[in-house]
Amino acid sequence: MASRDLERGGGGNGKKRGNSYYQSSSSGPYYVESTEKQWTSWLVPMFVVANVAVFVVVMYINNCPKNNLGFEGSCVARFLGRLSFQPLKENPLFGPSSNTLEKLGALEWNKVVHGNQGWRLITCIWLHAGVIHLLANMLSLVFIGIRLEQQFGFVLVGLIYLLSGFGGSILSSLFIQRNISVGASGALFGLLGAMLSELLTNWTIYTNKAAALITLIVIIAINLAVGILPHVDNFAHIGGFLTGFLLGFVLLLRPQFGWVQRQHLPAGARVKSKHKGYQYVFWVIAVVLLIVGFAVGLVMLFRGENGNNHCSWCHYLSCVPTSRWHCGN
Numbered sequence: 001m002a003s004r005d006l007e008r009g010g011g012g013n014g015k016k017r018g019n020s021y022y023q024s025s026s027s028g029p030y031y032v033e034s035t036e037k038q039w040t041s042w043l044v045p046m047f048v049v050a051n052v053a054v055f056v057v058v059m060y061i062n063n064c065p066k067n068n069l070g071f072e073g074s075c076v077a078r079f080l081g082r083l084s085f086q087p088l089k090e091n092p093l094f095g096p097s098s099n100t101l102e103k104l105g106a107l108e109w110n111k112v113v114h115g116n117q118g119w120r121l122i123t124c125i126w127l128h129a130g131v132i133h134l135l136a137n138m139l140s141l142v143f144i145g146i147r148l149e150q151q152f153g154f155v156l157v158g159l160i161y162l163l164s165g166f167g168g169s170i171l172s173s174l175f176i177q178r179n180i181s182v183g184a185s186g187a188l189f190g191l192l193g194a195m196l197s198e199l200l201t202n203w204t205i206y207t208n209k210a211a212a213l214i215t216l217i218v219i220i221a222i223n224l225a226v227g228i229l230p231h232v233d234n235f236a237h238i239g240g241f242l243t244g245f246l247l248g249f250v251l252l253l254r255p256q257f258g259w260v261q262r263q264h265l266p267a268g269a270r271v272k273s274k275h276k277g278y279q280y281v282f283w284v285i286a287v288v289l290l291i292v293g294f295a296v297g298l299v300m301l302f303r304g305e306n307g308n309n310h311c312s313w314c315h316y317l318s319c320v321p322t323s324r325w326h327c328g329n
Helices: 043-062 078-083 098-103 109-114 120-126 131-152 154-175 185-201 209-226 234-251 277-302
Strands: 005-008 180-183
Touching (some): 043 078, 043 098, 043 120, 098 180, 109 120, 109 154, 109 277, 120 180, 131 154, 131 185, 154 180, 154 185, 185 209
Parallel strands (some): 005 180
């Protein structure tokens, strides 16, 4: 994309900076001891449909054949008419122009802070920089989100998805202030973070938990490691992951197996408490950190502060320069 366009994506990537930003995520299986009734997953498929529909609308408004000036080449897949893509030199992900994304709600620091357009912190989650970006994100969403929705229902998964995307947007805005940003990467990493905290807080009721923990940590580490490459914004990854991780402790508690099976115990048998003591401790700590984190982040953002001024090394979390590439702001 143009140098202002950031994109958030899924499937093992990150959120591009400079040309575009994208992010990704994955998940691993683990098994709960108790048999529970599963929910029917409908919200995650609706999210996928909504994202695809929004992308089609964006491409329709973009109208490359009419608006492309030809400096970067001709439109791609011109047989699609006004849905054709910007030249690959401008957007290698087969998508719209940066101007179109900015007009339709991409995250842009100056407009959020000085233009009273805080709604961009949410709308950017539903925009994608191209077909490749959209497919990567939606595959990750289906892979992670459907299983979580089947276990915990649409309300909890929907809250985690939206709040994690919001948290990722806040952190990204604090550290990336010269580019626009789009994509669901913060939300996707939030689901990954919630999977990890759910496993930890419900540790005693799972089998194969050590293997599941190792699998999740490896997947998360790989996805975050991709974020240190150039043109990848890891701040939305980290912000979404931390938000989802804390929300998992708050929203995804499971009752202990002994409490669930209490109706099958003989009369007079001792019934286990619904939750372990450490689950309540995690819950309280997570609630406090969520409130403080969102409050501090929003205050800093709308005061126009630059996170890099408070953390001189944090830029390395998003890009590590080497002899083969350099990291611009």
